[in-house]
Every structure is written in structure tokens, then in C-alpha cells.
Amino acid sequence: MSVATAPVPAFELPPELEAHEPPEARGLARDGVRLLVGSAAGVAHHRFTDLPGLLRAGDVLVVNTSGTLAAAVEVSGVPMRLHFSTELPDGRWAVEVRGRDLRPLPGRPGALELPGGATATLEEPYTRGRLWAATIRSGLPVVDFLQRYGEPIRYPYVRRRWPLADYQTVFATVPGSAEMPSAARPFTDRVVTRLVAAGVQFAPLLLHTGVASPEAHERPYPEWFSVPATTARLINDARAAGGRIVAVGTTAVRALESSVGPDGRVAARDGYTDLVVTPSRGVAVVDGLLTGFHEPHASHLDLLAAVAPAPVLRACYAAAIRHGYLWHEFGDVNLLLPGGLG
Structure with missing residues (x-):
């Protein structure tokens, strides 16, 4: 614009x-x-x-x-978090990668370990490389998984969890x-x-x-x-x-x-x-x-x-x-x- x-x-x-x-x-x-x-x-x-x-x-x-949704989930073992955005027509999810400081990260193809033994496999860029199409394997419906392990998405201007x-x-x-x-x-x-x-x-x-x-x-x-x-x-x-x-x-x-x-x-x-x-x-x-x-x-x-x-x-x-x-x-x-x- x-x-x-x-x-x-x-x-x-x-x-x-x-x-x-x-x-x-x-x-x-x-x-x-x-x-x-x-x-x-x-x-x-x-x-x-x-x-x-x-x-x-x-x-x-x-x-x-x-x-x-409680759509932000910490990635296990690395200082990253995933923002779950939108379920796609093919059953995958569009996700965004962020640092623990809430700043955006580029991400790269591969599997990320999530709480409860779940994984998110980043497969291909969905929008300009910011969002990724990812396959989620959690043993639960994704909404239920997020309810158990996630928290609300927030950005740096929100200084604490609510x-x-x-x-x-x-x-x-x-x-x-x-x-x-x-x-x-x-x-x-x-x-x-x-x-x-x-x-x-x-x-x-x-x-x-x-x-x-x-x-x-x-x-x-x-x-x-x-x-x-x-x-x-x-x-x-x-x-x-x-x-x-x-x-x-x-x-x-x-x-x-x-x-x-x-x-x-x-x-x-x-x-x-x-x-x-x-x-x-x-x-x-x-x-x-x-x-x-x-x-x-x-x-x-x-x-x-x-x-x-x-x-x-x-x-x-x-x-x-x-x-x-x-x-x-x-x-x-x-x-x-x-x-x-x-």
C-alpha cells in the first residue's frame, strides 16, 4: 500500500x-x-x-x-513456539514459527517436537514463507491438543500472559x-x-x-x-x-x-x-x-x-x-x- x-x-x-x-x-x-x-x-x-x-x-x-483457541505451543528442546493459524482443506494446518521472545522466525522444512509426544512437520511455505503448511500428529484432534498444551497467541506489546x-x-x-x-x-x-x-x-x-x-x-x-x-x-x-x-x-x-x-x-x-x-x-x-x-x-x-x-x-x-x-x-x-x- x-x-x-x-x-x-x-x-x-x-x-x-x-x-x-x-x-x-x-x-x-x-x-x-x-x-x-x-x-x-x-x-x-x-x-x-x-x-x-x-x-x-x-x-x-x-x-x-x-x-x-489456545493457539500458541512451545516447541520442545529449542527456543521456538508455533502459532496454529488455520486448518487447511487437506487436513494440514497453516502455522507460523516464532521465537520465545515472540518475534517471527523464518522456519525451515522438517519435524518439530511438541508437548505430549506430538509433532508438527513443516512441509512447504504457505504464504511468502511466513506461514507453513504443516502436518500435525498429536493423537488428539488439534483443537483438543491446543486446549491441553497451548496458550493464547500474543505479540511483544502484550508483556505478560493472560x-x-x-x-x-x-x-x-x-x-x-x-x-x-x-x-x-x-x-x-x-x-x-x-x-x-x-x-x-x-x-x-x-x-x-x-x-x-x-x-x-x-x-x-x-x-x-x-x-x-x-x-x-x-x-x-x-x-x-x-x-x-x-x-x-x-x-x-x-x-x-x-x-x-x-x-x-x-x-x-x-x-x-x-x-x-x-x-x-x-x-x-x-x-x-x-x-x-x-x-x-x-x-x-x-x-x-x-x-x-x-x-x-x-x-x-x-x-x-x-x-x-x-x-x-x-x-x-x-x-x-x-x-x-x-
């Missing part, structure tokens, strides 16, 4: 704006994080608990029900994501109750997200998704009635837009999606997006620019830096409503 075409100008992320721990460790409730709203009217500063008053009856929040529960959202029901679909993290039962009472509907879908590797800024690769028939019907009915479809996270955008048919309607669908959402492609059914703040040059910014005009994004990111909003999975959130509030 060049500076000339970037939806957000190149910027340096000050270290003090990196969220190093969950908000609960900073004395906040989950839903106490800040919420920056960007629309055609400009930017506005809120708390996440204000969300029910920012949407309207008939709007639909599309949420990802994927649960976070339990897996801190990486789950209130919507998580089906384990499968290498990293938390973090835009939904601030939701709590009380916020969901207030939203429902205000006439906002929830539409669940599933996308198992792979490792983001914030240093790489790569385009997304195929991930498993499922859009149920009930969700498709709810969204189509809401759109016909004038309701807005607001995706909770970039994963929800990718899954939802992958299920749109030639007639512009959402259909029940599942499988692996290789869809890359960009400004040139645009979005067919998403009217707004609740998301975290993304790293400089991140490819996610292109997806954001498919939902909101570049001037809105630039205003949001300039305000976020100026007013000290926090980045990453434990940070603050950004509501993009290009059509306006209310």
Missing part, C-alpha cells in the same frame, strides 16, 4: 498508545473502553456503553461466534480462531440487553480467523466461514425495511460479503473464503463497521476504506492519536457509520 493511495496517511504508532493488558487490568470494565465514532458529520468521542444510543431500532449488528478467558468474546460458541475477533470484546451482557431493548437485532455468523502477524501486513488468506439461513433472512428483511447492517469486526465483513449472491441478497453459505475486500470492490450489504484501531500500513485499512470514505478514516485516526486512544486487541474501538448517526 503506497502512501499516495493509502486510506490513512502513514503514521507512527506511539508506544504509549499500545494496549499492553486487558482493560480490566487497567481498572475498567470490559465495556468501559472508549468508542470513537466517525461519520459524515465528523468524529465524536464516547464510551462503549453509549453504543445503544448511537444505533437505531431496526439496525442489525452482525457478530462472529468463533471462539479463540488467561484464555481474556481472549474470548461474549458471542464465542465455536472454538476455531487463532486470534480473538477482538472488535466484539467490549460487549457485555448488559450492553447486549440494552441494545436489544432499543430494537437493535443481532445476526450471528462464523469465521475462524487466522494469525494476523501485525509485522507482516499481508492480505488475508482463505479462512473457514459459515452464514446460517436465519442470519441471511434476518439481514435481507432488515435491509428491505430500511435497517442498517453494522458488522462487528473485519471478520464479520469478510464472511458476510462472501455470502452475497448476484442479486445482492445474502444467502446461507459456508466454506473457505478467499475474498479480499478493497475500496475498488466495495461492499454490497455492510452499512457500518465496529472495529479496533489498526497498525500503520495494515491491509485491514483497505477493508475499512471499502466501508467508510477515506476522509472519515483520516479524521478518525488523526483524532485517535491526538486523544490517546489505545490500539490492539485490548484497546479501544472505532464505530464507522458513513451514512450518519441516528
